[in-house]
Amino acid sequence: MTDLSASPFVRQNLVAERAAPTKTTGFIGFLRTRLLNSPGNILLTILGLLLAWYIVVPAVRFLLVDAVWTGKDRTACLAEKAGHEVGACWPYIQAKLAQLIYGFYPEAQRWRVNLTYALGAALLLPLLMPRLPAKGLNSGLFFFAFPVVAFFLLHGGGISGFGVSWIAGLLQLFEQSIGGAGDLLVNLSRSSAIAPLLWVVGKVLVLVGVLIHWLIFPLTWLRDQLQASSLPVWGDFLVTAVIVSAVMFVLGGGVRTGRRALLGSLLTFAGIAVGIKLMGLDHGGFPIVDTRLWGGLLVTLVIAITGIVASMPIGIALALGRRSTIPLIRIFSIAFIEFWRGVPLITVLFFATYMLPLFVPGNFAVDGLLRALIGVAIFTGAYMAEVIRGGLAAVARGQAEAASALGLSWWKTTSLIVLPQALRYVIPGIVNSFISLFKDTSLVSIVALFDLLGSLRASFSDPVWTTPTTAFTGFAFAGMIYFVFCFGMSRYSLFVENRLNAHRRH
Amino acid sequence: MSIAPRKPPLQFALRLKRALGGKTGWNGFAAQIAFAAILAWIAYEIVANARTNLETQHIASGFGFLNYNAGFDVNQSLIAYNNSDTYWRVFFVGLLNTILVSVIGIVFATVIGFVVALCRLSPNGVLSRIGGIYVEIVRNLPVLFQILFWYLAVLAALPAPRQSISIFSTFFLNNRGLIVPLPVSEPGLYPFLAALAAGIVVALGLRHHARRILFQRGHMIRIWPYVLGCLVGLPLASMLIFGWPFKLELPQLKGFNFAGGARIIPEFVALTVALSTYTGAFIAEIVRAGVMSVHKGQMEAGSSLGLSRAATLRLIVVPQAMRVVVPPLTSQYLNLTKNSSLAVAIGYPDLVSVFAGTAVSQTGQAIEIIAMTMGVYLLLSLTTSALMSIYGWRINRSMAA
Numbered sequence: 027m028t029d030l031s032a033s034p035f036v037r038q039n040l041v042a043e044r045a046a047p048t049k050t051t052g053f054i055g056f057l058r059t060r061l062l063n064s065p066g067n068i069l070l071t072i073l074g075l076l077l078a079w080y081i082v083v084p085a086v087r088f089l090l091v092d093a094v095w096t097g098k099d100r101t102a103c104l105a106e107k108a109g110h111e112v113g114a115c116w117p118y119i120q121a122k123l124a125q126l127i128y129g130f131y132p133e134a135q136r137w138r139v140n141l142t143y144a145l146g147a148a149l150l151l152p153l154l155m156p157r158l159p160a161k162g163l164n165s166g167l168f169f170f171a172f173p174v175v176a177f178f179l180l181h182g183g184g185i186s187g188f189g190v191s192w193i194a195g196l197l198q199l200f201e202q203s204i205g206g207a208g209d210l211l212v213n214l215s216r217s218s219a220i221a222p223l224l225w226v227v228g229k230v231l232v233l234v235g236v237l238i239h240w241l242i243f244p245l246t247w248l249r250d251q252l253q254a255s256s257l258p259v260w261g262d263f264l265v266t267a268v269i270v271s272a273v274m275f276v277l278g279g280g281v282r283t284g285r286r287a288l289l290g291s292l293l294t295f296a297g298i299a300v301g302i303k304l305m306g307l308d309h310g311g312f313p314i315v316d317t318r319l320w321g322g323l324l325v326t327l328v329i330a331i332t333g334i335v336a337s338m339p340i341g342i343a344l345a346l347g348r349r350s351t352i353p354l355i356r357i358f359s360i361a362f363i364e365f366w367r368g369v370p371l372i373t374v375l376f377f378a379t380y381m382l383p384l385f386v387p388g389n390f391a392v393d394g395l396l397r398a399l400i401g402v403a404i405f406t407g408a409y410m411a412e413v414i415r416g417g418l419a420a421v422a423r424g425q426a427e428a429a430s431a432l433g434l435s436w437w438k439t440t441s442l443i444v445l446p447q448a449l450r451y452v453i454p455g456i457v458n459s460f461i462s463l464f465k466d467t468s469l470v471s472i473v474a475l476f477d478l479l480g481s482l483r484a485s486f487s488d489p490v491w492t493t494p495t496t497a498f499t500g501f502a503f504a505g506m507i508y509f510v511f512c513f514g515m516s517r518y519s520l521f522v523e524n525r526l527n528a529h530r531r532h
Numbered sequence: 533m534s535i536a537p538r539k540p541p542l543q544f545a546l547r548l549k550r551a552l553g554g555k556t557g558w559n560g561f562a563a564q565i566a567f568a569a570i571l572a573w574i575a576y577e578i579v580a581n582a583r584t585n586l587e588t589q590h591i592a593s594g595f596g597f598l599n600y601n602a603g604f605d606v607n608q609s610l611i612a613y614n615n616s617d618t619y620w621r622v623f624f625v626g627l628l629n630t631i632l633v634s635v636i637g638i639v640f641a642t643v644i645g646f647v648v649a650l651c652r653l654s655p656n657g658v659l660s661r662i663g664g665i666y667v668e669i670v671r672n673l674p675v676l677f678q679i680l681f682w683y684l685a686v687l688a689a690l691p692a693p694r695q696s697i698s699i700f701s702t703f704f705l706n707n708r709g710l711i712v713p714l715p716v717s718e719p720g721l722y723p724f725l726a727a728l729a730a731g732i733v734v735a736l737g738l739r740h741h742a743r744r745i746l747f748q749r750g751h752m753i754r755i756w757p758y759v760l761g762c763l764v765g766l767p768l769a770s771m772l773i774f775g776w777p778f779k780l781e782l783p784q785l786k787g788f789n790f791a792g793g794a795r796i797i798p799e800f801v802a803l804t805v806a807l808s809t810y811t812g813a814f815i816a817e818i819v820r821a822g823v824m825s826v827h828k829g830q831m832e833a834g835s836s837l838g839l840s841r842a843a844t845l846r847l848i849v850v851p852q853a854m855r856v857v858v859p860p861l862t863s864q865y866l867n868l869t870k871n872s873s874l875a876v877a878i879g880y881p882d883l884v885s886v887f888a889g890t891a892v893s894q895t896g897q898a899i900e901i902i903a904m905t906m907g908v909y910l911l912l913s914l915t916t917s918a919l920m921s922i923y924g925w926r927i928n929r930s931m932a933a
Contacts, residue, residue, distance in 0.1 A: 060657035067656050074658035207576050351555040354564040358571070368913035369906045370870035376888050377906070380898035384585045385578045465674035472676075472877050479677055486684065497685035505673055505681075512672035 088113040088495075089502060103493040114499040118491045126481050126504070129321015135182075138312060139324055142179045146172060146331070154518060156525060169335055175301060180320070180328070184311035185302075187249070187258055189266030194249040197242045205235030259308040267295040317395040321476035323507065325395070329402055329467040329477065334460050336403035341410025346440065348415055359411070366408035371466050374401045379473045398470045406463050413455040417448035451526065457519035461512050478504055582899065591896045598623070604890055606881045608797050619891055626883035627908065633803055633882060634869040640808035641868060645815025652820050663816065670813040676874050678810055683802035683878045693789050704783055704790065710801050713780040714794040720770065724777035727770035731762040738762070799880035803872065811868045815861060822857035823849065855927055859920050866916050870909060883908060 049055045061071045092113030094103045101107050103115035119126075128136055149168040152158045178184075211228030215221040252262045271291040278287025305311055320328070347359030366374065378401030383392050421444050429439040471480030482504045486497055552561040586593055598619045605615050609625040610632060651663035670678070688707060690697065696706040704711040742755045771777065783793025826849050834844030875882040876889050888905040892898050 056657060060655060063655075070654070070656045071658050074656065074662055078658070078662060203573070203577060206580070207573070210580075352560040352563050352567075354567055358567070364914070364917075365910065368910040370873040370884070370909055372873045372876060372884055373888060373902060373906050373909065376884070376892075376898075377902050380892060381902055384582045384899065387581050388585050388588060461672075465672075465677075468674040468676040469874070472874075479674070479680065483680065483684070494689065497688065501677070501681045501685050505677065508674060508677060509669065509672045513668065516672065 088498070099490050100493050100496075103491075103495060112493070112495055114502060115491070115493055115495050116499065118485075118493075118496055118499055119503050121491065122481075122485045122488075122500075125485060126322045126478060128324055129476050129481060130319040131315060131321070131324065132319065135313065135315055138179050138182075138315075142176050143327075145175065145179075146327075156522075169338070171297070171301075173332065173335055175305075176328075178305050178307060178311055180315070180324075181317065182312035182314040184307040184309060185259060187253065188262035189270070190245065190252060190262050191249045191258075194242065194245045197238065198246065201235050201238040201242065204231055204238065208232035208235055257308075259302070263295075263299065263302070267292075271295070317393055320395065322481040323478050325470070325475055325477040325480075326464070326467045328395070329399060329470060330460070330464045332399050333402040333406045333463050333467070334456075336399070337406035337410045337459075337463075338456075340403060340407030341414050342445070344407065344411035345414040345418055348411065349418060363408045363411050366405055367412070371402075371405055371469055372472060374405045375469060375473045377401060378404075394473075395475060398473060398475055402463070402467070402470075406459065409459055409462075410456070413452050413459055414448065416455065417450075417452035418444065420451045421447045453526070454519045454523040457515055457522065461515050461519075464511060464515070465508070478507065589896075593897065593899070595900055597895050597897055597900070600895075602891065602894075604894070606886055608800065608881055619887075619895075622891060623883070623887050623904070626881060626886040629880070629886075630869070630872055630875075630882040630884075633800060633807070633872050633875065633880070634865075637804050637807040637811065637868050637872065638865050640804065641811035641815055641864070644808055644812030646819060648812060648816035649819035649823070652816060653823055667813045667816055670810055671817075675806065675810045675871050676877055679803060679806040679874055679878060682806045683799065687798045687802055694785065696785070696790075702780075702782060704785075704793075707798065708789075708795065709798045710796040711783040711790050711793045712796060713782050714792065715778040716781050717778050718776050720774035721777040723770045723774040724767055727766040731764075731766040734762045734766075735759045797880070799875065799878050802878060803875050803880050807868050807871055810871070811864055814864050814867075818857055818860045818864065819853075822853040825856045826852045858923065862916055862920055866913055869912060873909075 048058060050059050062068050090113075092111055093116055094108055094112055094114070095116050097103060097115075097117035100115075100118075102117055103112055105112050124133075124136075128139055131139060146168075149164065149172055153161070153164050153168055158164075208228045208231030211224050211231060213228075215224035215228060248265065249262075252258055252265065255261050271288055274291040275284040275288040278284035302308055344359050344363055347355045348363065350356050350359070375398060378397045379394070382397055382400060386392060425443050425447065426439055429443040434442070467477055468479040470477050471483065476484060482500045485491070486500060549557045549561075552558075552564075556563070600619060601616050602619050602622045603615050606613055606622070606625055608629060610628040611621075611625060613621055613625050648663045648666060651659045652667070654660055654663075690705060690707045693704075693706045693708055696704040696711070698704050702713050738755045738759055742753055745751055745753050781792045783790045830848050830852065831844055834848045835841070839847065872882055873884040876885040879885065883905060888902055892901050895901070
């Protein structure tokens with residue numbers, strides 16, 4: 027038995043403090059846990075530091091310490107003249123800077139390029155900041171108004187008509203093509219085994235052509251009247267504005283609810299009128315600068331931005347087509363997407379450069395830059411379709427079901443419920459496609475367009491600046507431009523992704 | 533008295549509706565007709581325009597040109613070729629060059645990718661940061677930029693043959709390319725290859741046997757000495773009996789150039805280096821993502837079962853990571869193959885460069901040639917994606933089981 031009466035042991039003095047645990051945070055902690063915690067790791071650290079040392083030191087020496095900063099021509103960048111080993115030849119970049127940014131764009135007109143850059147930046151930056159309001163207006167301006175304005179600013183030239191003339195012209199072309207096909211079939215039917223069938227189809231097509239001719243007669247008549255008047259552009263503009271606004275008013279719900287649509291339409295046309303007046307499009311616009319003179323960063327940005335803007339509608343249409351329940355449309359979309367995704371971009375550019383001109387009527391001369399743009403847009407559109415399809419699949423099925431339970435049609439369900447959510451999900455994916463598109467624009471230098479890389483390559487052959495370090499300097503400069511753009515965009519994409527996944531973070 | 537069951541509604545009309553218009557019925561049918569009409573109209577326009585344009589520009593059509601003499605030289609070909617061969621031969625020369633640069637690029641890219649991924653995953657702070665910087669820099673520069681950088685800046689800055697950079701006096705690097713020793717076959721080559729093949733077969737059989745024993749009886753039998761014996765011993769024995777399988781012809785500097793050895797053209801070197809470093813950065817990210825996708829608990833479970841770190845990685849983490857890694861890895865291999873078409877920028881004679889480039893400018897038959905070139909790449913990527921969907925299907929099945 028234990029002696030209960032004995033007093034229990036009570037400790038009288040404090041236990042000596044234990045030493046603090048080894049620090050695992052901060053720089054010292056990092057050193058202890060990640061760099062020097064075992065002999066093997068110490069060895070790896072030393073090896074890594076040596077590797078970094080042998081890359082960083084020569085790079086800094088080349089770019090800054092040994093670099094030549096001023097000079098008139100190649101002699102400044104030669105080792106004999108400088109008296110030491112020569113690094114980067116920066117005067118070469120100074121001399122070629124204009125060529126790398128504008129190409130051969132006439133010097134007096136370069137303010138137009140700068141203005142376009144400024145407009146684009148002013149519209150794009152607010153679009154990228156999620157906090158700022160009016161995303162709808164902003165994206166409308168950037169995706170629809172900006173490309174048109176940029177075209178007239180960069181390329182120059184004016185317009186000779188407006189909506190009525192353009193639509194009349196297009197319909198007339200369509201009518202001629204249908205009639206031509208009908209005549210061809212009727213002619214073929216003379217020497218064919220299935221002659222009656224061909225004859226009938228041909229006659230039907232001819233009849234359709236004639237029908238279209240009479241259907242569009244009011245439009246063509248109006249066009250002729252307008253073209254004969256003293257102010258063709260403004261007359262046409264007015265007629266188009268009145269017709270479109272009236273249609274919007276009626277479609278928007280007439281007197282009861284159509285006021286908003288009417289107001290929107292009128293404001294849009296007012297904006298267009300201001301644009302036409304400011305750029306003087308009704309009397310010729312700016313002097314035309316042929317696209318063969320464009321070059322450098324200008325071409326890179328034009329192709330990248332046109333590519334992404336044009337690929338959005340193509341991608342959306344193909345993605346919806348691929349999910350469609352109508353067999354023919356689905357099969358066509360799948361075949362189209364898989365075809366263009368399966369071939370390298372350079373063959374697409376060759377296709378656009380060599381084959382496309384053969385596919386359009388001989389009297390349409392397709393501009394070299396436009397050909398590349400078409401190729402890039404189709405190619406990016408196919409990739410974009412897959413990105414958007416991912417977004418469409420991510421929208422919960424119940425959303426579309428709820429919409430059809432409310433009685434919305436397929437078009438309304440898609441455009442009001444499904445697509446807005448899907449596009450929100452795929453913003454990071456779109457930015458990633460834009461990054462790869464931006465990098466891929468360098469390929470156009472192979473089909474004789476002078477983008478940033480093409481201009482750089484062309485500048486190497488200038489005998490005034492041939493030195494041993496010219497090529498390295500040029501690549502260092504262009505590499506910095508590419509890196510800043512691509513790295514910035516990839517960080518932005520990460521930022522959006524984190525924002526979208528905010529609710530999922532632990 | 534019973535009520536006679538009603539007849540089911542007539543199925544024929546419904547079936548017809550379904551077959552013609554899919555789920556949307558007659559509306560879908562109408563949409564298909566309209567769509568087909570538009571497609572037919574576009575196709576008609578293209579064909580009609582192409583025909584008139586070809587006529588006005590006096591360009592022949594059809595594939596007859598493939599049997600004509602090409603009449604130009606190609607500076608690297610794996611099969612015998614001279615300038616009096618046909619365009620068919622040019623096509624195959626280009627195709628083989630594309631395959632060559634792709635295969636070698638894929639091997640190097642995989643090695644670089646796994647090494648960089650290991651660096652990024654390593655607990656060592658310096659190595660993981662170096663790996664990260666490499667990936668960020670290389671991924672954010674266009675691949676054409678990198679090809680031109682290696683070709684126009686790095687390789688062009690190399691010295692002339694007389695001042696070649698020598699690596700162990702066997703490899704020589706200069707501005708005419710990379711000179712490597714050329715293996716020349718000796719009589720012992722075929723016995724050597726046969727012994728090597730036999731060794732590999734026996735080693736695989738042994739491994740299979742060991743696994744069966746392990747699964748049936750739970751015994752781990754030691755096979756590595758036998759495997760080593762087969763893989764090394766058999767070829768060694770054949771070398772002892774039949775003599776050296778091949779001897780290396782070392783390059784020698786004679787006058788202003790090298791005699792002996794094989795010259796790898798600088799275009800090939802630049803293209804391979806650029807493609808493998810570029811794709812390697814993407815592969816590194818894929819591998820890293822794959823390894824990180826395996827839950828931490830798997831590693832912990834492995835060590836609580838008493839497996840060593842290496843065994844846990846080999847038996848538990850890597851097999852699960854591979855499931856995530858393989859599909860994007862194949863698409864990177866495909867990307868490398870497609871990017872090899874950028875050879876046209878530096879004049880490496882690949883399919884696009886000699887066939888879609890030189891041959892188009894000589895014959896003008898753009899439609900046929902570009903369609904053939906696109907067809908080759910399309911075939912390649914469709915085959916790959918078909919294989920990948922089979923792989924995905926098998927993975928799903930094994931996951932479900």
